[in-house]
Amino acid sequence: MHGTNTHILFHEFDYLEPASVEEAIGLLTHYGPEARVLAGGTDLIVQMKMERLAPRYLVSIGRVPGMEGIAVQDGNTHIGARTSIRTLRNDPWIRSRYPVLAEACASFSTTQVQVRGTLGGNLGNASPASDTAPALIAYGAEAIIRGPEGTRRVPVEEFFVGPGRSVMEPGELLVAVELPPPRPGTGGAFLKVGRVAADLAKVNAAVVVIREGDRIADARLVFGAVAPTPLRTRKAEAVLVGQQFSEEVVTEAAQVASEEVSPIDDVRSTAWYRRELTRVLAYDGLYRTWERASQPAEQFPTASVASPPAVSLSRPLRHIRADQEVEVHLTVNGEQRRVWVAPNELLLNVLRERLHLTGTKYGCGIGECSACTVHVDGRLALSCLVLAVAVDGSEIVTVEGLASRDGELHPLQEAFIRYAAFQCGYCTAGMLMTAKSLLEEIPHPTEEDVRDYLKGNLCRCTGYAAIVRAVMGVGGEK
Ligand code: FES
Ligand code: FES
Known part of the structure; x- marks a missing residue:
């Protein structure tokens, strides 16, 4: 028996990816209370890391069509x-x-x-x-x-x-x-x-x-x-x-x-x-x-409704046993990468330990510090809570992908240097990735927008003022 360690998922499980709602229900019926539904993972993976839940089967509905919008x-x-x-x-x-x-x-x-x-x-x-x-x-x-x-x-x-x-x-x-x-x-x-x-x-x-x-x-x-x-x-x-x-x-x-x-x-x-x-x-x-x-x-607007995104699953039911490793294909910072992983391996570990991209940091491991923030298919993700198998085929951007290929820093990186927005630097990768996403969603944020958007990114050193100034320096109203 081991103590709680949020770095990795010790707990082993079969990972199942149904292709339809009917298939998901069939799996949940078959495996009963031993199965749990995995969607965003922001609660379930935390509960598993804290050893409060130990399902033997994870039924991932992340790519089931018709469940979003x-x-x-x-x-x-x-x-x-x-x-x-x-x-x-x-x-x-x-x-x-x-x-x-x-x-x-x-x-x-x-x-x-x-x-x-x-x-x-x-x-x-x-x-x-x-x-x-x-x-x-x-x-x-x-x-x-x-x-x-x-x-x-x-x-x-x-x-x-x-x-x-x-x-x-x-x-x-x-x-x-x-x-x-x-x-x-x-x-x-x-x-x-x-x-x-x-x-x-x-x-x-x-x-x-x-x-x-x-x-x-x-x-x-x-x-x-x-x-x-x-x-x-x-x-x-x-x-x-x-x-x-x-x-x-x-x-x-x-x-x-x-x-x-x-x-x-x-x-x-x-x-x-x-x-x-x-x-x-x-x-x-x-x-x-x-x-x-x-x-x-x-x-009230008369008709403005978000259409469900066109998500389709081209493959049939995927069942990866707990003791099995599968090859996942990732595009990381524009490069094709292939990695063999077990169902319980986390994206954070794959990035840092398999691909040696150590810019992304491990802080709390349970979704509370945002040091591990990356982009997955253009959206923010806490890599400490994402299973590598669940993002097979995805495009990942880490802090190493911010600068251009010829080494020119991203404007946010320049601003963090100009405004002295870091001290130890441990939170910086997560801050930068979150700020990049902020400027994509709100190109000219107010200070309130910046503070709200970054509210989950913890920094133990700077007191945040310099970080907010740096982000405002790039995108805020001048
Ligand atoms: S390490 Fe992922 S949120 Fe803290
Ligand atoms: S600069 Fe040290 S944690 Fe933010």
Whole structure:
């Protein structure tokens, strides 16, 4: 028996890559509780590294077609379970029609985890502190679950059973979430208090009201991290519904909500403080929501929906046994590379130890420092949480690929030198790769944009000011 070591995955498993939803369900049914679904990996791989989970079979749905994207079907907004948190945060349709969900996604963890983490993963791990769940419950969303017996729809409010437990049975797969169209007069807000920007919530709150003149026609107040599951405070809602909006009503509803929750003491907060936060977030959320509910409905775009990307899997079911090695083909910094790997080998180890690209650094190993950030197929990835087999065929860019072939440094590298934006340099590769992605997504960021985008990249030396100045020096408004 070995102690916890987050450097590598000791745990061995078979890696399976189904080519369709049906095939994924067949595998999950066959292997039952011994199998886990791998999507973004930002939670599952961490749990495995921490030796809290030890599945014998990983069913990777990363390339299963039809599980990603946003579409409108019969007036409802249909979100594939593999749609990333970052996509939901940025999508114009979600931002205008379901701003509470977009705000929840914006508050979610680090940029790297937003890019790789999926909506299905955030619901599927059934954390009481899920950020997306309160927003989905407040909008009356349904989870669409497929299994060997067919498809069933479950209100997200009923999806959670307890900490880490949902209504999902072995063999079932969460394939999508569907939101009904918002009623006229709907306003909403998402509020969250955590220890630091990228942390799980001490308390989060999704507040949605439907306003008819000065009257509250309907209200939903949903809180996370204050009960074994995300909690809708129905008694507080009853205080509001049918009433004129007033200081007295809001104060009473907030007080009732704080009495309705059942928080615990843990490493993030005390039960007492969580109860207080529930009251404050309910109060603030109701005021913010009421203001928004009075804004005209024309703000909604008429039709702007992200199409699911054309992902296709040309190969049949792939099954790599735990004791087997396979050859993966990677394009790393423009060069074709082939490496033999076992299913439990991580991209970080392949880059550093097989390909000797040691610019990418190993820090925490569990997705908390971002020192290991690289680009995979043009998107940020924490290489300490990515299985090498799962990125077979992908294009990888590391810090060694930033400078041009003739040695000319990238403008960000030049700026980091000019602004003295590093001391020991351990975080620098991750900072540079993240900043490059930032400037691709937001070519002229504000300082707030830079600080938010880099919030997951930890630096023990510089105090961040010089790093922010360097990035602003390249892309920021002059
Ligand atoms: S080493 Fe990957 S996030 Fe810290
Ligand atoms: S420069 Fe030392 S950790 Fe950032």
